[in-house]
Amino acid sequence: MNAHFYPLGDQAVTIEFGDSINEESHQNIRKLAAFFDENPPGWLIEYIPAFASLTLFYNPLFIRKQQKHTLPYEWVVGEIKALLPTLTHKRANSSRTIEIPVCYGQKYGPDLAHVAERNDLSEEEVIHLHTNGDYLVYMIGFAPGFPYLGGMDKRIQAPRKPDPRLRIPAGSVGIAGEQTGVYPLETPGGWQLIGQTPLRLFRPEDASPSLLKAGDRIRFVEISEREFLRLKEES
Amino acid sequence: MIHIQKAGLLTTVQDLGRFGFKKHGVVTSGAMDQEAHLISNWLVGNNPNTPTLEITLMGPVIEFQEDALIAICGGNLSPLIEGDAVECWKPIFVRKGTELRFGRPASGFRAYLAIGGGFNIPSIMDSASTYMRAQIGGYEGRPLEDGDRLSVDRKSPSSESLFNVLKEKADRKNFHASNWSVSEELRSRNNDPIRVIKGREFDQFTDVSQDAFTNEPFTIDSKSDRMGYRLNGQKLKWESDSEMISSAVSIGTIQVPSDGNPILLLADSQTTGGYPRMAHVITADLPKIAQMKPGEDIHFQIVSHEEAQQLYLQRQNLLRHLELGIRTKTG
Numbered sequence: 001m002n003a004h005f006y007p008l009g010d011q012a013v014t015i016e017f018g019d020s021i022n023e024e025s026h027q028n029i030r031k032l033a034a035f036f037d038e039n040p041p042g043w044l045i046e047y048i049p050a051f052a053s054l055t056l057f058y059n060p061l062f063i064r065k066q067q068k069h070t071l072p073y074e075w076v077v078g079e080i081k082a083l084l085p086t087l088t089h090k091r092a093n094s095s096r097t098i099e100i101p102v103c104y105g106q107k108y109g110p111d112l113a114h115v116a117e118r119n120d121l122s123e124e125e126v127i128h129l130h131t132n133g134d135y136l137v138y139m140i141g142f143a144p145g146f147p148y149l150g151g152m153d154k155r156i157q158a159p160r161k162p163d164p165r166l167r168i169p170a171g172s173v174g175i176a177g178e179q180t181g182v183y184p185l186e187t188p189g190g191w192q193l194i195g196q197t198p199l200r201l202f203r204p205e206d207a208s209p210s211l212l213k214a215g216d217r218i219r220f221v222e223i224s225e226r227e228f229l230r231l232k233e234e235s
Numbered sequence: 236m237i238h239i240q241k242a243g244l245l246t247t248v249q250d251l252g253r254f255g256f257k258k259h260g261v262v263t264s265g266a267m268d269q270e271a272h273l274i275s276n277w278l279v280g281n282n283p284n285t286p287t288l289e290i291t292l293m294g295p296v297i298e299f300q301e302d303a304l305i306a307i308c309g310g311n312l313s314p315l316i317e318g319d320a321v322e323c324w325k326p327i328f329v330r331k332g333t334e335l336r337f338g339r340p341a342s343g344f345r346a347y348l349a350i351g352g353g354f355n356i357p358s359i360m361d362s363a364s365t366y367m368r369a370q371i372g373g374y375e376g377r378p379l380e381d382g383d384r385l386s387v388d389r390k391s392p393s394s395e396s397l398f399n400v401l402k403e404k405a406d407r408k409n410f411h412a413s414n415w416s417v418s419e420e421l422r423s424r425n426n427d428p429i430r431v432i433k434g435r436e437f438d439q440f441t442d443v444s445q446d447a448f449t450n451e452p453f454t455i456d457s458k459s460d461r462m463g464y465r466l467n468g469q470k471l472k473w474e475s476d477s478e479m480i481s482s483a484v485s486i487g488t489i490q491v492p493s494d495g496n497p498i499l500l501l502a503d504s505q506t507t508g509g510y511p512r513m514a515h516v517i518t519a520d521l522p523k524i525a526q527m528k529p530g531e532d533i534h535f536q537i538v539s540h541e542e543a544q545q546l547y548l549q550r551q552n553l554l555r556h557l558e559l560g561i562r563t564k565t566g
Contacts, residue, residue: 006435009485009515010543014435021480033258046255048483048506055483057257060544061551071544141481141507144260144369148481184260185369202260204359204371210259 001028001084005077013076014055021051021150026138029054030092030215035083043076049214050139051148056080095136097217100182100197102173103228104130108196115158115175115192126194127222129153130180135218145184145202145210149218152180164190171197173220184210198223198231236300237350239383243295243337248354248373248385249347250286253362257506263486264364264372267461267502267525268345270554271309274417275349277561278306278326280394285353286363288379290346292528294337295379297348303329303387304351304398308417310343310526316410325416326565328401333409343424343526351394355386367461368503397565415564421557428536429520432543434489434512436473444471448513452532453497459529461503466533470495473511481509487516487524499524499533517543519550 004016015032017025029049036047036056043066045057060072067075104127105112116123135151142148157178165188168174172183174191183189184201201211212218223231239246249272252265266272266289273283288295294312307314307323314321315336321327323346329335337346356363356373365373374383390398397413405411437445453468471491484490488500490510497513501524516524517538527533538546 007432007540008435008483009487010432010518010540010547012483012485014482016482019477019480046257048257050482050507051480053480053482055485057485060547064548071541072548073540073544139481139507140258140260142260142505144256144262146260202369204261204369208259209256209261209360214258 001088003028003080003084005080007073008055010073011060012055012057013073013080014053015080016053018052021138023136025052026136026215027092031087031090032084033214034093035087041079048139048141050141092215095215095217097219098212099219099221100199101223101227101231102131102195102197102220103223103225104195106225108225108228109173109194111158111161111174111192112194115156115194118158119156121155126156129156130194131220131222133180133220135180135220137212137214137216137218139214140210140212143183143185143187144204145212147181147201147212147218149180152178154178158192160190161192164188168193169196171199171201173197196228198228198235200235237303237385237387238298238300239295239379239381239385240298240334241296242379242381242383243290244293245291246295246379247289247365247367248286248356248363248379249289249365250363251284252502253360253364253366253372256360257483260506261360261369262366262503262505264362264366265502266347268309268347268522270421270522271345272347272349273554274324274421274557275306275308275347276353277558278308278324278417279304279349279351280391280397280565281349281351281353282391285349286356286373288348288354290337290348292340292344294346296334296336299329299331299333299335301387302331302398302402304390304394304401305329305335306349307346308349308422309346311341312343312346313338313341314346321410322412322416324422325413326397326401327410327412328398328405329410330405330408344528345525350387351398352388352390355388366503393562393565413564417557421553424523424526428534429524430517430538430543430546431489431514431535432517432540433537434514436475436479436511437513439473439475439511440491440513441472441474444469444473447471449535449537452534455527455529455531455533457529461501463501463504464499464524464527466497466499471497471513475511479509479511481507484508484512485515487518487521488512489514489516501525517546519543519546
């Protein structure tokens with residue numbers, strides 16, 4: 001694994017696997033994260049997977065107590081450099097595929113018509129292309145449980161709204177440029193909204209509070225308004 | 236039970252923060268001035284992660300509905316008990332029925348109120364810290380409001396013994412403070428520049444911007460909050476052919492959006508970002524940042540990454556000695 005290290009402040013190290021968004025870097029990040037999930041070292045506080053990097057937050061005091069001579073940062077980098085070659089031939093755990101039910105259009109997706117119009121498509125075609133995509137969760141960030149997804153069909157892209165909405169309901173499914181995503185919390189935002197899911201993406205009471213995690217595969221599934229209301233009731 | 240008669244400008248329940256959930260996009264939260272928070276807890280015999288009240292500039296009015304052991308650390312927001320000025324950085328016995336309020340802020344921006352036993356706040360994702368944006372943690376996921384009531388947990392043995400000593404000395408008075416306090420060395424906030432280490436994209440900023448960053452002051456904008464301080468000064472220009480790919484950010488990260496005005500990320504900052512990173516404030520200087528208010532100027536000084544880690548370890552060593560010193564006083 002080709003990796004580049006840099007300090008993120010004085011309590012974290014970012015390990016970069018290349019400088020572009022691609023599946024190979026993503027697989028390396030997953031292998032390393034999976035290793036830490038299975039063997040959490042005492043010096044590791046937590047990690048954040050991103051598009052092309054994994055950031056480790058470590059405890060410098062813990063490391064200093066183990067050994068006095070090496071700077072905590074250098075010591076962590078040494079550990080990771082020794083670890084990476086042992087992971088090269090490991091296979092990443094297989095991905096989970098999670099279905100996200102979406103009620104498209106109407107009041108749930110007020111911008112569906114706009115997205116269709118600017119791409120010379122019918123609303124049904126936009127829904128078809130959106131539900132046919134095979135999406136990969138590269139990272140969770142921006143807000144709790146918010147997935148950064150790769151894999152949207154470019155034929156349904158649409159730029160952000162010039163005047164962001166002050167309130168976007170939780171569960172809204174939107175498009176911004178070549179990206180699609182789901183808002184876990186009610187927030188302001190400029191995405192073009194094409195639908196809404198009744199699923200709760202952020203569940204603070206759960207041990208794993210984000211429904212999705214980096215490495216998951218996603219399929220959007222169209223549901224009726226009736227189904228939406230029923231699932232919303234249940235969740 | 237303590238009764239919040241007036242909530243003040245922004246009073247929230249905080250502990251050391253929420254760890255282990257950043258990969259879910261959950262921010263760290265926690266006390267902005269971590270040192271003042273943990274020292275206030277030590278002073279009343281609490282574990283350092285016990286929730287305290289983070290009080291911002293204009294303090295609350297609090298009625299103690301039971302006898303209590305308290306300590307107030309951090310900024311000096313002029314605490315008054317029954318109208319009498321009380322000192323910060325020391326444990327104080329407060330009698331049932333007594334009122335604590337705050338006068339005109341004297342220095343700093345945030346004060347921490349710890350109470351022996353700690354406020355009884357349910358833990359969510361392993362922390363009592365208020366995460367305002369997600370409306371979870373702390374007191375019902377929000378800042379305190381007029382009329383709120385907080386109950387107090389059972390005191391630790393050392394908290395109990397200090398409480399008894401001070402209560403006895405109080406005799407019939409409404410309150411009594413210890414005759415010792417935290418040393419000046421640990422509570423002083425000097426006017427030295429804020430130390431930073433270079434960020435990943437520092438070298439990609441123009442030479443003029445790199446010079447301006449350390450030679451010119453940056454003013455904290457009024458639109459600053461616990462998520463971050465917006466800074467106004469010379470606009471910083473980033474020039475690069477490569478595109479930024481979103482990755483992790485940290486408390487202390489100074490990122491620069493395309494308008495050129497830097498943002499210093501703080502306790503409630505999001506977990507990832509896609510703006511170029513000019514620098515990171517060193518951890519040892521974050522408590523100083525937490526005590527700076529909108530309108531104040533920040534001067535930055537670059538130190539090496541190695542120095543930043545050494546300064547952190549030295550500071551922790553100093554705090555460790557303080558903790559041991561307090562323990563010998565509280566028994």
